[in-house]
Amino acid sequence: MKNVFWNLFGCLLLVGCTQVSSDLAVPGVSKKLAEHRKITVSDLKYDLKFVIPGHRNNPVEGEVGISFRLPQKEDVILDFREDAEKIREVKVNGVSSAYRFENEHLLIPAQETVAGENRLSIIFRAGDQSLNRNEDYLYTLLVPDRARTLFPCFDQPDLKARFTLSLEVPSGWEAVSNAPLKESMEKNGRMKIVFAETEPLSTYLFSFVTGNFQRESFAEEGRHISVYHRETELQKQKQLPEIARQVFAALKWMEAYTAIPYPFAKYDLVILPGFQFGGMEHTGATLYNDKRMFLPEHPTVNEELGRAELIAHETAHMWFGDYVTMKWFDDVWTKEVFANYFAARMVEPLFPAVNHKLSALKGFYPAAYSEDRTAGSNAIKQELGNLNNAGLIYGQIVYNKAPVVMQMLVERMGEERFREGIRNYLKSYAYSNADWGNLIQILDRYTPEDLTTWSRVWVNEKGMPEIAVKREKEQVWLMQKDPFGRDICWPQHVGILLVKGDSSRILDVNLNERMTKLSGVDDFDYILPGYAGKGYGYFRPDTASLKWCLGHIREFTDPLARMSAVMILNENRIQGQVQPADFLNALLTCLPFEENPLLYSSLLSYVVSTVRNSVVSEKDIRRTEEVLLGLSRKGEQGEQRLGAFRALLNIFRTPECTAEVYRIWEKQKPFEALLLSEADYRKMAYELAVRLPEKAREIIAVQENRITNPDRQREFQYIARAVNPEETVRDSLFRSLLKAENRRIEPWTCSVLRYLNHPLRQKQALKYIRPSLEILQEIQRTGDIFFPKNWVSSCLDGHRSIQAADSVRIFLEEHPDYPSLLKNKILQSADPLFRFANRQAN
Template sequence: MVLTVVAADIIVSLGREREAPSRGISLALAEDRAARVSSLAYDLSLTVPPARDQPVRGHVTASFVLGDATRPLAFDFAQPAERLTGVTANGQATEARVQNGHVVIPPSRLVEGANLVHFEFLAGDEPLNRNDEFMYSLFVPARASLAMPCFDQPDLKARWRLSLDIPLGWTAVSNGRGTRRSTEPGQAVLVFEETQPLPTYLFGFAAGKFSIETSERQGRTFRMFHRETDAAKVARNRETIFDLHAQAVAWLEDYTAIPYAFGKFDFVLIPSFQFGGMEHAGAIYYNAAGLMLDEAATQNQLLGRASLISHETAHMWFGDLVTMKWFNDVWMKEVFANFMAAKIVNPSFPTVNHDLRFLYQHYPIAYDVDRTDGSNPIRQDLANLNEAGSLYGAIIYQKAPIVMRQLELLVGVGAFRDGLREYLKAHAFGNATWSDLVSILDARTPEDIAAWSRAWVEERGRPTVRTKLSVSGGRIERLAFAQDDPLGRNLAWPERLQVIVGVPGEPIAFDIRLTGGETEVPQAAGLPAPAWVLPVGGGLGYGFFDLDPETIDYLANSLHEIGDPLTRGAALVALWESMLEGAVASSRVLQELMVALPRETDEQNVQQMLDYLRTAFWRFTAADDRPSLAPGLEKLLRSGLDRATTTSAKAAWFAALRSTALTPDTMAWLTQLWSHEVTIAGLPLAEADEADLAFDLALREVPGAAMLLDAQVLRFKNPDRKARFQFVMPALSADPAVRDTFFVSLKDVKNRAREAWVLDAARYLNHPLRAAASQKYIPAALDLVREIQRTGDIFFPKRWADASLGGYQSVQNAADVRAFIAGLPTDYPPRLRWVLLSSADPLFRAAKLLK
């Protein structure tokens, strides 16, 4: 088979005799191919050598029906031309033209109707995540073309047949069921059956030294691939993991009235996987640490595991069965996965307040972006898939489910469910858009869903809702709420609120609907003057709630006196947001947290208060003031640890203590704990816990810190956890020169291959305790964001920016970052500018509040 690479200036492209397709996959290119190509299938074979430095060799045959054969057809292959070693089209060796990440097949080799195009190639390693003992493909959002020639767009779904030639001693898993295995000298060949139609980003495979657990639930076989070496840990988690998957499948089959569509159900637990999970149909990937929990897992970790499993399982319907036509609607698959997960988890945790869980899982994280100058709409225009990764983030994962809950309230629970059933059935194994769903829901309600969508889905930011309370003669004269658009667009956000009025005795709740402008609560007139008014009852309302001064004062002094846990939690979030907007001093909020925590009885509220406490201590307390606060804070946390009655509660208190400890007494006790000289009753520390404790001790430069780290290396029994620890170790060195050298090494893309490890290291490099020495990293770290967006996976740019700015609070740091952003070139990608602005927002606010 022959490949001829032709000079770039004579490359032929779609309908233009002398112009090649642009880099990436443009919307225009994708629309043209979707209109011409149908009945697509790939037959892919890959040979994975034992040595990582040897290339993966492959060949793939694309079979398809072509509607218009008069113009060239571009496949995507984002590798140098020399990695494409052969092309034939319809049995004829082809002079293929390669440029800008595309292989252009001339019309002379194409026919109208059925076509076969065959490629031989050296696969790019970038999306193959190759390790010494395992590998896994990760093609989302449009990275399959880094590995092989294909049509790398979501609306060209294909049936896939895969053959993997892998080292002996390895096993493998893919979307299709394995049909046979044969052996050759030093290698094993696995063949997988043909899949249902899948886009490139949902096709996947993993291979390596994995153990396999198998279990049957409700007549369906589930398989779990993992690399955990602790047999007791596997046994402790195994049944729950299988149960949660089976419960999620059963719930979704009932809710959607559609059976699971992808045959077998496997999942792979990958050490330090860069996402929480990835929904490859029939072969879900998970970050192993999220499912294989330690004995001392917190309630949040237990709930998080259930939510993650439910989220990825929901994708089998929302995203896999019905896929967005273009990545501008990627939010749709994520919103329904998160929204459904919140419903699915409820029966498995009957004692948990799930409305409170929904509040904490979504609102604080969504606000972290939506309050900033880097906020973005839920649904965004997308001209090219090379920017698709920047669409992911808190707005589509956390804000969108809040918005969807408001839509469900607007349409009605039953009508909403029936609309989703119609949507899934109408587009099964195909693609759909937000407009398709809006049309279905519009027919089921008198509400104008399209108008509602404009404010909530198409525009960025959150409303401001201002309390307007008039009291006369000891009674409410008038209570109203004014909704404003802080960005001056005159938008109105229709939303349901529950207003709770803290009158003497039992608080009174009123349900209202905001439609923009000012909304009065006539039922409140004549009630006794309240101590507080909260428009965030039930955890429903979304926005910045500009509370009246009396309510802010009450919350800052007496939040702990509010009786209902959900109302208390919603009030806590509202108080925190008020602090960030400058309505109440951070020192007052910190003091109220220290008063409230010993009195708090709901474990979810305890966890959120501890999270806010840590942030208030490190981000919103001046460095010079921390030593005077530390003894009282550590006493509070030690007391909470001793008082906690469950392992999960103890784990939450201990994590807060370990991460905030400063005094010599506490550091000495933690060192004894690491050395096994003392223990914590009711809280066993696992290998991962001891490793994190070792890092925290080294960060604080306890005596013998370097030897402590070396000793921890020798303790490891799990090779993956050991490798992660050794990678991060230089970031904890007491020698600034070692840390500097390590930071510089991260500029090389090869050293950023394990993204989760890199982020752990970056957080330690930029920890507040190292701020004075590490602030010099800021410009270079921010300068890397654009390259990281180009070379890394979807969440890496934002998480890198967060880690790089997470330890700073000074006015000078804030000014330097503002200057960096202001000095960006005019062609800097707008979405990456939003990333920098949202990541820098806590720094900007801290500098302002502490000034």
């Protein structure tokens, strides 16, 4: 009778309410749930409070007030990916709630809500996963769906909210968040710090950092920024004014391009040791990796460009990503493409002596090809049903293929019309959300081109075309082939070099069909498609043209043409059309004469990848070592010497070369004008410990004593365990990485995994492959967005054997229903291994 009464009472209460089907409350944040909440939840605000203890093992207590409007009484589903026990109290509109906790969600019953404004008050214990806690500092990193691991919230990008935050931290700690400091007070050895309200932000952009940091402030033309860091070396601290100058320059450039003033209250940055990414674009508290920001005393052009592009990238995100945000993470590329595309342009005035077209070709294409050529290739825009897989959307296709496609779009529209369209887009969706379709609809107004049809192939389809030259009697055709057999044609302009004797001619071919006839070219001896970086794909010249190209790289006087020739040869090496020994010989012949620093570094990277990914003879190894050692001694510039020596450290094998590297490391007396940094000596110590096991403990002990910065010493101690000469010790270390608490600092963990799977220890490391793959789904669940791919790559990059390839293939065969996004990461990482094994088997 009692149950009947309460069931009837419950039904009466539900009159005038809307109940949300429980199938929305599945683990993660489903697209269906997100779409429902977007329709019903509005005027969202979070008022957050966290109590940060002095010891990292003590829990962080939190409280959040969430206010929002509903059109009618209905169930409310909040996201919280933590144990139910961490919820201490929930009140709805001032009354204790009869909430349920189910599948990572807090479910508030409809009868507790009202039509109009609602207020939730939740006391909880914060999750640790995204707090990144260290002994004397911590930082949050909540992209893409990790806000729900920290506090209960509506964790989806298109429910923007205003945040207020107060922190209680140990006395003496600094604190920085999205908004400016409002007030702070000290009492009983603790600091209470209150921040002002933010502009509308997506949950993944909310952030705070607190701990022992140094703070330096800079000003330019009335604008102020602060830099928080932990660096102790004076040489690195002296770089802070230049870092600030580049931030100011990037802000100024973006304001001029968009005609929109910086849309947030402040721009502060925090430089962190062991940070998982290069940077993260939190408004007012942008995070940066210390190795990318603090350069060696004598940085290379690549290092200087890299830092400036990183700063520009994160600054561009303030407009593209923060001010206008994608609706759903399947369109995450729409923020990354603008960040990388505009970053490449923003650094141009900072480095007037650099060939920036060459820099873009070198920066975007090889990285994009590294994934696009594989069986794990994915479209720029991928299907995403649940945010718990959003981290797997990221990759080289998003970061590097997308800017190539964006440049094609600009060329189709024209620069001025593109700029007008972008300004319209930003104004139309200010502090709101948009998807690629919204952008294309706006850009379509500024051009007669059919952008929708064009983008369908380039954005929504995976892979890249194979573009081959075919001669038939007196006719020459450019053939476009889809490697996935879908009969797709990628419309694009392709540059073609025609050579006859000592004369040459260049064509620009508009490739719109699968077969394009080239008129009047049949009497040319050699035909090279993809010339000067014009066109995207695997370009396959005929055998004679490939052979000619191998012998004439130095004769391409234009650096852009020279770079594209090397890229074409490398792709054909990978595809088995060029012998590795021939390509390596061509590279080593060109290296001593290459004067362009960007091209020189690319030649070195191709030398390393060819040696590591191919079967090369002992004679070829010795010649490679001799050339690189010779350039380390007598390169025309210090940067050339340094680049050659760093390349050498990745491939040296012979006893003679090992003895020379050991001498340099032990005496700390490199060749004249070879300006080595502490990082170079750490790298030498790791590599020498692998090659000289009898001296490994001594090498590690000596190098550790040379390091003075406590954060870098901690990093060295963590990584050096992987070069221990005892296999049982390394086995124990590997097993420890299978526990999440032992892999908290992801870049360091990947370094450990790489040394455990070092190319010179492949046989002993075969046993690590299977368990590394078996734990990959757990790695995805507990790690940040780049960790799954980096974990697999760190394990597989050192392996080149049929047995290693079989380990991966058998795992995939035994898991036919393995999640496709994660499977792609395995296929991308294993591609060089599979190709090596296939060549060995054949």
